[in-house]
Amino acid sequence: MAWIEVLLPFRAQNNFEGAALLSQNQNLMRLAAAWPRVRRTLPDPPDPGEEVDLDQVWQSTKIDFPGWAEMTQIHLVGVMAGFKVLKGNQVIFPDGSLSHLSEALLRKQAAGEFLATMDLKPGDLKR
Numbered sequence: 001m002a003w004i005e006v007l008l009p010f011r012a013q014n015n016f017e018g019a020a021l022l023s024q025n026q027n028l029m030r031l032a033a034a035w036p037r038v039r040r041t042l043p044d045p046p047d048p049g050e051e052v053d054l055d056q057v058w059q060s061t062k063i064d065f066p067g068w069a070e071m072t073q074i075h076l077v078g079v080m081a082g083f084k085v086l087k088g089n090q091v092i093f094p095d096g097s098l099s100h101l102s103e104a105l106l107r108k109q110a111a112g113e114f115l116a117t118m119d120l121k122p123g124d125l126k127r
Contacts, residue, residue, distance in 0.1 A: 001048045003095040010054060010090060011099055018089035019101040023109075028091075030072045031082040033106050036096045037071065039064035054094075058087060061094040 022028050043060040046052055069079045086092040091102045098106070 001045050003042060003045050004097070006045050006052055007093045007095055007097060010093060011097055013090070013099065015090055015099045015101055018086075018091040018099055019105050021085065021089055022091055022102050023105055025085075027072075027074055027078055028082050028085060029106065029109065030074060031068070031079065032086060032091055032098055032102060034068060034071045035086070035092045035098060038068045038096065040094065040096065042094055054090075057094050 022032055041062040043057065063083070065076060065079055065083070068083075069076045072079065074082070083092075091099055093099075097103075
């Protein structure tokens with residue numbers, strides 16, 4: 001079984017609290033947006049039907065924190081603090097994925113910023 005399948009039940013939860021925290025902090029938004037591209041090494045996925053302890057998976061996952069800091073232009077101390085918040089609130093997952101609500105929030109935020117930068121309204125894109 002692949003990690004994407006193993007972590008699906010965690011990602012699919014309606015984690016409104018985690019998304020709310022994310023929406024209120026620009027550094028957390030930057031860290032979450034870059035998370036899928038952060039280099040990491042995961043342990044082997046569990047066998048089918050085996051119970052998954054998310055904390056144990058995190059403990060066995062190696063993360064390139066300096067690379068993440070460089071990607072986001074956030075000081076390493078800020079990356080480490082943000083990681084604890086994102087991980088603890090199940091916004092990010094070891095395989096590089098995000099909770100479905102957090103992913104939707106990031107997409108909406110990016111689309112809104114793009115439209116504002118280009119001085120467009122949502123209907124302008126349909127033409």
